[in-house]
Amino acid sequence: MGNPDHLTTQAVRELNQADVILVPKKGSDKADLADLRRQICNKVLQQSVPIVEFDLPVRDSTSGTYLDGVNDWHAAIAATWRRIIRQALPDGGTVALMIWGDPALYDSSLRIAERLLNAGMQVQIHMVPGLTSFQLLTAAHCIPLNTLGGAVMITTGRNLRDEGWPEGCETMVVMLDGGCAFQTLEAADYNIWWGAYLGMDNQILMSGALADCGNQIIAKRAQARQEHGWIMDLYLLRKRDTET
Numbered sequence: 001m002g003n004p005d006h007l008t009t010q011a012v013r014e015l016n017q018a019d020v021i022l023v024p025k026k027g028s029d030k031a032d033l034a035d036l037r038r039q040i041c042n043k044v045l046q047q048s049v050p051i052v053e054f055d056l057p058v059r060d061s062t063s064g065t066y067l068d069g070v071n072d073w074h075a076a077i078a079a080t081w082r083r084i085i086r087q088a089l090p091d092g093g094t095v096a097l098m099i100w101g102d103p104a105l106y107d108s109s110l111r112i113a114e115r116l117l118n119a120g121m122q123v124q125i126h127m128v129p130g131l132t133s134f135q136l137l138t139a140a141h142c143i144p145l146n147t148l149g150g151a152v153m154i155t156t157g158r159n160l161r162d163e164g165w166p167e168g169c170e171t172m173v174v175m176l177d178g179g180c181a182f183q184t185l186e187a188a189d190y191n192i193w194w195g196a197y198l199g200m201d202n203q204i205l206m207s208g209a210l211a212d213c214g215n216q217i218i219a220k221r222a223q224a225r226q227e228h229g230w231i232m233d234l235y236l237l238r239k240r241d242t243e244t
């Protein structure tokens with residue numbers, strides 16, 4: 001999650017045992033994310049492991065449906081991985097790819113890795129679990145994720161905007177939301193716990209009744225995004241009448 005303290009000892013061990021570490025570059029806006037990965041490597045590597053940077057293909061959001069665009073994009077990333085791995089390790093070996101948060105949550109690296117297998121590449125995929133952004137959010141605000149015995153929905157801003165709040169849902173974690181989809185809700189009914197740049201030096205937290213702090217979050221988010229050139233944020237919403 002961008003903070004070396006959040007790597008598990010298992011992740012540190014695997015990085016140290018790799019023959020090469022791949023670090024994606026995602027364009028100038030996110031250059032500091034590639035820098036962060038390099039800084040983390042510098043901090044945790046006890047021996048010299050080559051770090052290979054590569055340009056991540058950019059998703060074409062103008063052609064076809066959203067899913068078609070993602071499919072083409074994943075194919076392009078898999079082709080890039082194949083090329084880079086063959087160049088870096090022509091005789092085989094162990095490649096480490098650093099994933100943001102936990103690889104199982106809103107991350108397609110495992111799906112893309114499976115494309116290597118499907119394309120006939122002889123690879124064994126091994127995943128190390130990581131801390132995920134909603135754990136950092138609940139820890140930063142010192143709140144439980146769920147209500148007593150209650151269920152939790154983890155979803156995206158797009159889903160909340162398009163589908164609304166599902167019947168019976170008490171707690172919702174919203175990720176990947178560039179448009180503050182909480183604005184589509186009846187503000188009086190919810191509390192919100194919001195966090196940006198969690199685990200980093202510039203972490204920002206805000207929480208309270210959605211009716212009181214929704215607009216402040218929108219303004220703060222816009223300001224921070226402008227300041228840094230990028231933002232990663234998420235929030236937890238809870239129905240006020242289910243508060244425990």
Ligand SMILES: C[S@@+](CC[C@H](N)C(=O)[O-])C[C@H]1O[C@@H](n2cnc3c(N)ncnc32)[C@H](O)[C@@H]1O
Pocket residue numbers: 001002100101102103104105106107131132133134174175176177195196197198199200232233234
């Ligand atoms: C592509 S998903 C990756 C999620 C990641 N695999 C995880 O375990 O959290 C990116 C989304 O995760 C959330 N996120 C990731 N890192 C974050 C951070 N440091 N602070 C706040 N939100 C973060 C944001 O909602 C962002 O849009």
